[in-house]
Amino acid sequence: MDLTPVWLTLKLAGITTLVLLLIGLPLAYWLSKGRSFGKIILEAVITMPLVLPPSVLGFYLLMAFSPQHGIGGWLQRVFNVQLVFSFQGLVLASVIYSMPFMVGPIKSALQQLPVSLAQASYTLGKSERQTFVHVLLPNIRASVLTAAILTFAHTLGEFGVVLMIGGNIPGVTRVASIAVYDSVENMDYHSANAYSLTLFCITFIMVVSVFVFNKYKAKSPLE
Amino acid sequence: MITVDIEKKLRGYGGQQVLKISSEFPHGSITKIYGPSGAGKTTFLKIIAGLIEPEKGMIISEGNTWLDTEAGISLSPQKRKAGFVFQNYALFPNMNIRQHLEYATNDKQWINRLLKTGKLDTLSTHKPEYLSGGQQQRLAILRALAIKPKLLLMDEPFSALDPEMRLELIKVLRDIWKEFGMTVFIVSHDQRELDGIAEGELLINNP
Numbered sequence: 111m112d113l114t115p116v117w118l119t120l121k122l123a124g125i126t127t128l129v130l131l132l133i134g135l136p137l138a139y140w141l142s143k144g145r146s147f148g149k150i151i152l153e154a155v156i157t158m159p160l161v162l163p164p165s166v167l168g169f170y171l172l173m174a175f176s177p178q179h180g181i182g183g184w185l186q187r188v189f190n191v192q193l194v195f196s197f198q199g200l201v202l203a204s205v206i207y208s209m210p211f212m213v214g215p216i217k218s219a220l221q222q223l224p225v226s227l228a229q230a231s232y233t234l235g236k237s238e239r240q241t242f243v244h245v246l247l248p249n250i251r252a253s254v255l256t257a258a259i260l261t262f263a264h265t266l267g268e269f270g271v272v273l274m275i276g277g278n279i280p281g282v283t284r285v286a287s288i289a290v291y292d293s294v295e296n297m298d299y300h301s302a303n304a305y306s307l308t309l310f311c312i313t314f315i316m317v318v319s320v321f322v323f324n325k326y327k328a329k330s331p332l333e
Numbered sequence: 334m335i336t337v338d339i340e341k342k343l344r345g346y347g348g349q350q351v352l353k354i355s356s357e358f359p360h361g362s363i364t365k366i367y368g369p370s371g372a373g374k375t376t377f378l379k380i381i382a383g384l385i386e387p388e389k390g391m392i393i394s395e396g397n398t399w400l401d402t403e404a405g406i407s408l409s410p411q412k413r414k415a416g417f418v419f420q421n422y423a424l425f426p427n428m429n430i431r432q433h434l435e436y437a438t439n440d441k442q443w444i445n446r447l448l449k450t451g452k453l454d455t456l457s458t459h460k461p462e463y464l465s466g467g468q469q470q471r472l473a474i475l476r477a478l479a480i481k482p483k484l485l486l487m488d489e490p491f492s493a494l495d496p497e498m499r500l501e502l503i504k505v506l507r508d509i510w511k512e513f514g515m516t517v518f519i520v521s522h523d524q525r526e527l528d529g530i531a532e533g534e535l536l537i538n539n540p
Contacts, residue, residue: 226423229384232410233417234437234480244436248427 111304114281115289119309122197122285123265126204127212127258133205134212134257139242141213142220157214159207168274171203175275195277200285203275204265211261219253220246256320263316266309334360335484335516339380339390339400345371352376352387356535360395363510363517365531367524368538374520375420377537378486381518382417383410394484416482416515418490422473424461430472431457437479447475450505466493471502478509485510485517491526503530 137156141149159167175182175193185191193199223246231241247254269287276283278292286305293302338355352373358364366374379385381392383399386407392400399408425433430453434444448454451471461469470493477485491499507530510517518535521527 224421224423226419226421227425229379229382229410230417230419230423230425230476231436232384233382233415234476235411235414236436237411245425245427249425 111301112289115284115286115305116308118197118281118284119266119286120312122200122204123262125201126208126265127262129201129205130208130212130261131254131258134209134216135247135254138213138216139220139246142217157210160210164207164268164270165274167207168203168271171206171271172274175199175202194275195279195283197276197282200272200276200283203271204268207268207271208261208264211264212257215253215257215260216250219250223249252323256324259316259320259323263313263320266313266316334358334393334395335381336391336393337381339377339387339392341373341376341380341385341387341390343371343373343376352537354535354537358516358518358533360516361511361514362532363507363519363527363530364533364535365527366518366520366535366537367522368536372537374537375488378417378488378518378520381413381484382415382486383408383413384417413484414480414482416477416480416485418473418477418485418487420488420492420520422461422469424469424472424476426461429458429460430464433472433476434479437476438481443481444479447478450509451475451502467495467498470494474502474506478506481513483513483515485515487517487519489520489522492522499526 141153172194173179175185177183177186177192177194182193185193191198193202227245227249228238228241231245232238236244267287268285269291272283272285273288273291276285276288278284278288284292286309290302290305290309293299293305335358336356337358339352341352343350343352350373354377366377368374376385380387380390381399387400387402389402390400391398391402394413398404398406399413400406425436428436430448431444434447438444445454448457451474453468453471453475456464456468461472464472470490474487474490477487491503494502509515519527519531
């Protein structure tokens with residue numbers, strides 16, 4: 111079995127999780143504070159990948175990233191960056207596709223914390239940033255870890271979006287889920303089974319770890 | 334002197350009420366705030382601290398305007414820096430007793446004195462979940478004192494303490510309030526809890 115697709119999958123999932131941690135934490139914090147019409151719309155957009163067929167999302171991303179159209183054309187002209195059929199494109203598509211798995215759990219964890227925790231910190235003269243780093247974040251770390259594991263596991267299982275954006279370029283965009291599809295197409299069931307089993311084991315371990323972690327750690331810190 | 338003249342709409346089971354308070358509180362005074370549940374006692378404290386915005390009003394503390402809705406002035410809670418003891422304590426579950434105080438101040442001597450005052454010095458590495466209700470309440474008081482506030486707002490701060498501990502704590506707290514010239518507002522349900530301590534009273538009783 112060629113291990114390159116597995117390595118590429120793990121690399122994609124790792125980078126996506128890292129990027130989403132950086133984007134997801136401030137975004138979830140902002141969304142957790144109050145409700146406005148704009149926030150509701152943005153939250154709906156972030157949640158869409160949960161319910162939209164991956165091929166639909168992939169199609170629109172393909173159109174958007176294509177060098178012949180809008181954003182893709184602009185990136186090509188100004189920065190000479192091509193997102194379609196490239197690893198960077200896969201990362202961007204994965205970030206969009208897996209965003210609800212990162213933002214959702216963190217946002218609801220923040221909303222479950224008593225408002226008085228942040229208020230107590232403010233009355234001590236601490237800024238919003240200090241309050242987030244020293245008070246809020248440490249008290250939702252179980253949820254952050256759960257969100258990160260779910261995001262990683264979800265990215266491992268991507269197929270539709272990855273196929274639409276990245277195609278099937280060995281060593282560049284041919285991740286494990288594509289390799290399974292490709293092997294079956296070529297009647298190579300032995301390789302398909304090897305890739306499938308690898309993905310199954312990694313994902314199973316991650317999901318079990320979420321359940322185990324939640325069982326012991328992810329209770330409300332105020333219980 | 335703290336001058337307060339505010340108006341805030343309150344939503345309750347009985348429909349909408351208006352919390353209207355206009356009063357002056359001398360510098361260094363201790364004021365007991367009382368009234369029925371839901372009348373707006375906690376809201377009043379939070380308005381002063383800058384945690385809730387009233388629809389209309391003005392708050393002037395020691396000559397500084399904290400709030401003037403007509404002039405569009407409203408200082409943040411960080412700038413008002415009023416010590417606040419929350420009714421639900423609002424302790425940080427991730428911090429132990431000492432860390433709570435270290436988060437508020439860098440003054441080690443002051444922290445040690447506070448820990449002794451609250452009789453929590455032997456428990457300083459304990460997190461809130463391992464403390465009794467009374468110990469948690471004392472920690473909430475110490476944390477508010479840690480910043481040496483000019484104004485201290487306390488929302489039912491002695492409710493979880495046994496009578497003996499309450500009397501003892503109030504005695505040492507009075508010394509600290511005097512020493513730092515703190516103006517203190519205490520919400521209390523117990524009519525006799527602050528007998529001989531509070532110099533003024535404020536009844537919040539909305540129709």
